[in-house]
Amino acid sequence: MSKFIAVILGFGPGIFAIGYTVGTGSVTSMIVAGSRFGMQLLWVLFLSCFFSGILMHAYGNFSLISGETALNAFKKHLKFGKPLAILIIIGIVFGQWNSLMGILGLSSNIIYEILVLNFDGLEGYKYEIVLAIAVVILAAFYFLMLVGQYTFFEKILVVFVTIMGASFMFSLFFVQPLPLDVVKGLMPSIPDVPGGQMLVAAFVGTTMAAATFLSRPLFLKGKGWDSSNLKEQKKDSIIAAVLIFLVSGIIMAVATGALFYNGKEVTQVLDMANTLEPVAGKWASTLFFFGTLSAGLSSIFPILLIAPLLLGDYQSGDIDTSSNRFKIITGVACLVGLIGPIMGANPIQLQILSQVFNVFVLPAVILGIILMLKNDKVMKGYKTSLFVYVGLYAALAFSIVISYNGVMALIG
Template identity: 75%
Template sequence: MTASDNKKSLLKKIISIILGFGPGIFAIGYTIGTGSVTSMIVAGSTFGMQLLWVLFLSCLFSGILMFAYGNYALVTGETALYGFKKHLKFGKLIAILIILGISFGQWNSLMGILGISSNIIFEILALNFSGLTPYKYEIILSVAITIIVTFYLLMLVGKYTFFEKILVVFVSFMGLSFIISFFFVQPHGIDVVKGLIPTIPDVPGGKMLVAAFVGTTMAAATFLSRPLFIQGKGWTIANLDQQKKDSITAAVLIFVISGVIMAVAAGALFYEGKKVTQVIDMASTLEPVAGKWAVTIFFCGALSAGLSSIFPCLLIAPLLVADYQSGTLDTSSKQFRIITAIACLVALIGPAFGANPIQIQILSQVFNVFVLPIVILGIILMLSNKKVMKDYKTSLGVYIGMYAALFFSLVISYNGTIALMGYFQ
């Protein structure tokens, strides 16, 4: 075998590993979108690595909850909300509240995602064509409409495997872009260690960012949608071990990529005393050390993060409604087309009114934490039900992890409430 053949063989292996991702790729797409990128950059530029502990706990609990929801789906053959409605007392009410809460949070997030993605494309164009600057609003709105219409049309023709392949491309490119950016700037090693010690910055906006962190990295939508994506993948109870590995891999990658983004912002901006308030400020993360090339790499990563989140955010409401009704999703149904069309129109509100997408994004992530305790309690009750789980027994370690996640979510929800009350005063 020649050196050329060896290289081709290695490339094929890498591609097969990437394409071998299961439903975890949707977890990464949901989690590391512009919401996560924005929260990590704002936190890194404002507090350095001080909130790394929040990221670590969020990813740890996310892995446990993905595993729990995945196992429930494989053992029972049911999806989450359908199971809640069928087996829990007041299950219908709980399921409806979850649908409303998550859809509200995700559609708000979609508004911020589309705004930031459109702003990023405008900034890339403005770097090369300075004459476009006076037409910023018109260009951003036109780009936003083009993006959302394109994604809507793709939604109408796509199936699970189609969405999965597109997400694999976006997520892979996003991860690579941010890792390349990391080699230009890094935080101090001692700050990374200190960041794992739980502390909340006692400054205006500190509590808000902690809640936003959890809202974006421990997203209830990620766990609830997992049974449906497992169903779409065609996994059965024979895939229990594969499901476990997929959950762990997704949680680890979310932590690594998010941590790298925070570290890049801390290394480039925090030590210089610079803060991020506008989308263009995110580009300055690397400009002082690497010029326009690094800015382009970083923007491409952030844009990939945004685009990788649009599919999951558009999918979430019809997914949850279909889950509640029957436990199956029909992407060719009239109901699917109508709900996703409404989501697309909501997404355009931010760009149409010229709102600051960074503020929208952080606020939307905070709203996501309030439904989290119900989602965690729901799966604890389901896994504890012997009639539902039959002969399958959940390990003590997983129960400890789920109860710890429930306590953590209650603390963060309280923290988010205080933060929002302070913000709107």
């Protein structure tokens, strides 16, 4: 057990990629898609994770070899780098803070539903209790942000991500999709129903999160890695991408087995809570709930960090977690996160919509790293492999198609 814990705690900066990616946005998208379409969108998940692995690897190599961070390098070395970097910051912060509203709403609702299962007298006070829980969660995380450093954040995320993965893996023992449906899910097709395009865009928005790639150089820097850690960086990228695919795929598979085959769809948080109850009873349902809650909590840390990280990257290329600016910006993010619970918005719908917004800045983030890798001066003569370039151009084309798809979905 001590060796197992040592392995888990030894996980590298890729843990932040999982924290950004497999949050309640991913859980919500996977459960809603699994309940409505079974495994039909598995191909979207596979492509998104494949391209995510390549992008993490590309941004990591760029950082370790050049010694620079992404936005600061865009500003210094690209002709239109300054407006591009500012546009990226605005787009990512807008998408991530929107996502925080949904995450906080879902996490608070999950805790409320668990409390209601044990205390019947709480049913008439849902709005007040959910809002109070949201305030307590944000206050706790804000306090931890003020006292923590990189290694502290990393260990907290490891705990949440481990609990989340174990919970969903255990849930899969109770319900499984048909093997034929899994194979069919790897064949490209978009559900020809209202909301099908929206879910495809949400899938990409949550699994190819631009924040994951842009923040990677900063987290590598915080880890203390340099050009001697290229092999570890590559391995870390691959492991992170594989784990994102496995955990997300398992969530979709559980929703397929428990809901899709029974003709049930997810529209409210309580529907997510009851995903496993028909076949496994309240114990498994509570465990699944706990995994979803861990997914939400594992996303709050990275989202609160994203705005000060990107601004620090743009200005100096450093992580700064002790300045007054850091405290103010994370405080503003907390207040923005409370908007969803205060409005009493449906966190399921809010979360899917926020993931759609995340895809629009993705083409700029991919184009930026392609231009950086081609700059011999920045890369100090290092030659990026043909496989990585092919993957990056394919990812760029994929992101443009998905962004167009997202625009059509929002118009629709």
